[in-house]
Amino acid sequence: MHWRETLPDWYIKKYGHQPCVNIGTAGHVDHGKTTLIQALTGSWTSVHSQELKRGITIRVGYSDAAFYKCKICEDPLGYSTTPKCKNCGKESELSRVVSFVDSPGHESLMANMLSGSALMDGALLLIASNEPVPKPQTKEHLLALQTLGIQQIVIVQNKVDLISYDEAISNQQDITKFVKGTNAAKAPIIPISAQSGLNIDALIGAIESTIKTPERDESKEPIMHVLRSFDVNKPGIKLKNIKGGVIGGSLTQGTLNVGDEIEIKPGIMDEKKKSYEPLLTEITSLGTAAGIVDYVKPGGLVAIGTKLDPAMTRSDSFIGSVIGKPGTLPENSTQIKLEVNLFDSAVGATEDTKVLPIQVGELLRLNIGTAPILGKVSKIKSNSIEVELRRPACIFEGGNVAISRRITDRWRLIGAGILG
Ligand SMILES: Nc1nc2c(ncn2[C@@H]2O[C@H](COP(=O)(O)OP(=O)(O)OP(=O)(O)O)[C@@H](O)[C@H]2O)c(=O)[nH]1
Ligand SMILES: [Mg+2]
Ligand SMILES: [Mg+2]
Numbered sequence: 001m002h003w004r005e006t007l008p009d010w011y012i013k014k015y016g017h018q019p020c021v022n023i024g025t026a027g028h029v030d031h032g033k034t035t036l037i038q039a040l041t042g043s044w045t046s047v048h049s050q051e052l053k054r055g056i057t058i059r060v061g062y063s064d065a066a067f068y069k070c071k072i073c074e075d076p077l078g079y080s081t082t083p084k085c086k087n088c089g090k091e092s093e094l095s096r097v098v099s100f101v102d103s104p105g106h107e108s109l110m111a112n113m114l115s116g117s118a119l120m121d122g123a124l125l126l127i128a129s130n131e132p133v134p135k136p137q138t139k140e141h142l143l144a145l146q147t148l149g150i151q152q153i154v155i156v157q158n159k160v161d162l163i164s165y166d167e168a169i170s171n172q173q174d175i176t177k178f179v180k181g182t183n184a185a186k187a188p189i190i191p192i193s194a195q196s197g198l199n200i201d202a203l204i205g206a207i208e209s210t211i212k213t214p215e216r217d218e219s220k221e222p223i224m225h226v227l228r229s230f231d232v233n234k235p236g237i238k239l240k241n242i243k244g245g246v247i248g249g250s251l252t253q254g255t256l257n258v259g260d261e262i263e264i265k266p267g268i269m270d271e272k273k274k275s276y277e278p279l280l281t282e283i284t285s286l287g288t289a290a291g292i293v294d295y296v297k298p299g300g301l302v303a304i305g306t307k308l309d310p311a312m313t314r315s316d317s318f319i320g321s322v323i324g325k326p327g328t329l330p331e332n333s334t335q336i337k338l339e340v341n342l343f344d345s346a347v348g349a350t351e352d353t354k355v356l357p358i359q360v361g362e363l364l365r366l367n368i369g370t371a372p373i374l375g376k377v378s379k380i381k382s383n384s385i386e387v388e389l390r391r392p393a394c395i396f397e398g399g400n401v402a403i404s405r406r407i408t409d410r411w412r413l414i415g416a417g418i419l420g
């Protein structure tokens with residue numbers, strides 16, 4: 001049974017037919033993020049041909065699950081992803097519906113991980129218990145979560161089926177040592193085996209008590225951050241059956257309805273004007289994990305059908321865009337100001353490297369919302385820098401920005417910025 005058939009009235013009234021919280025995965029390549037999401041949601045999110053061939057997650061994946069809690073059984077035995085208690089067999093109550101944002105762990109895919117992180121309310125940091133702690137992306141992803149202000153973290157000590165009890169205890173001590181002084185210092189550490197489904201009830205219990213459902217203001221103007229865009233038409237389709245471009249992302253506030261006029265920023269390059277022009281279109285359909293709907297709210301990934309030429313939205317071309325009602329979004333800008341907080345060292349490689357001060361003229365990669373954008377530093381005044389972006393972005397004052405620099409041959413996270 002799909003969770004949409006089990007939603008009680010109180011839930012629908014508050015959250016609609018949608019998840020109410022976005023939970024991300026973080027952690028080193030192959031530590032079991034996608035396997036865990038499959039254990040929780042029943043679906044494998046890495047379905048693209050390159051991902052299947054190479055066995056790694058490349059694009060940010062997403063999937064959702066409902067968490068239920070038994071009225072009789074003690075914590076955490078009563079937690080499950082089915083409406084029937086796995087422990088006693090009685091009917092359970094819905095706790096909430098959650099949406100998972102599954103990050104790639106490979107070091108070359110930090111930009112994708114950071115785009116996905118822009119939508120996370122909380123995160124699961126996966127650490128394979130059969131390897132030394134920490135691996136490079138265990139560190140780098142934790143820093144990324146910190147940079148983007150993600151405080152609600154559950155540490156998942158995965159693959160305990162491969163180690164002994166004593167090894168598990170000593171690995172857990174290593175993890176505690178590693179997270180000391182970070183934003184995961186107080187995070188619960190839950191030993192599991194994602195592959196064999198071991199201790200998943202305890203993990204759900206920890207998620208339910210650690211990662212809170214955010215309060216969102218639906219009376220505000222809608223803001224949606226774009227993570228995906230597609231052309232949903234099969235090759236050779238008849239002209240009259242062609243569907244407009246589809247854009248996927250998550251709302252942070254407000255609601256969107258079928259028939260609404262929307263504006264997409266920064267929009268597309270106008271070759272004549274030599275500048276980016278915002279796009280105006282209309283919502284022709286809306287989809288959530290529960291199917292086709294009339295309106296969408298914050299919570300989970302939603303898909304918007306538009307009247308745009310589907311060739312325009314092909315292969316994630318709109319990633320990083322922001323959608324709102326016409327005239328309500330901040331202006332496009334290429335000049336931005338950041339209050340910067342640099343790390344002591346960049347951690348993504350086998351060896352940590354000292355982070356040297358930012359220089360005027362240097363090229364940085366900034367992750368602004370779901371958009372990775374290159375920019376050149378034009379001015380520095382103590383902790384504040386000005387950057388000239390290569391393409392415009394829709395800038396929300398006070399927003400968190402992840403700052404990366406090219407070190408040897410890779411972009412490495414070197415610090416956090418706040419948009420001024
Ligand atoms: N023994 C054991 N193997 C596991 C467990 N969880 C995951 N694996 C295996 O570890 C490998 C990597 O798992 P994935 O889920 O693809 O790891 P990932 O973290 O999503 O990898 P990336 O997305 O590429 O970073 C696969 O072969 C899984 O079958 C576990 O609990 N026990
Ligand atoms: Mg994966
Ligand atoms: Mg893998």
Ligand SMILES: [Zn+2]
Nearest residue numbers: 070073085088
């Ligand atoms: Zn029970």
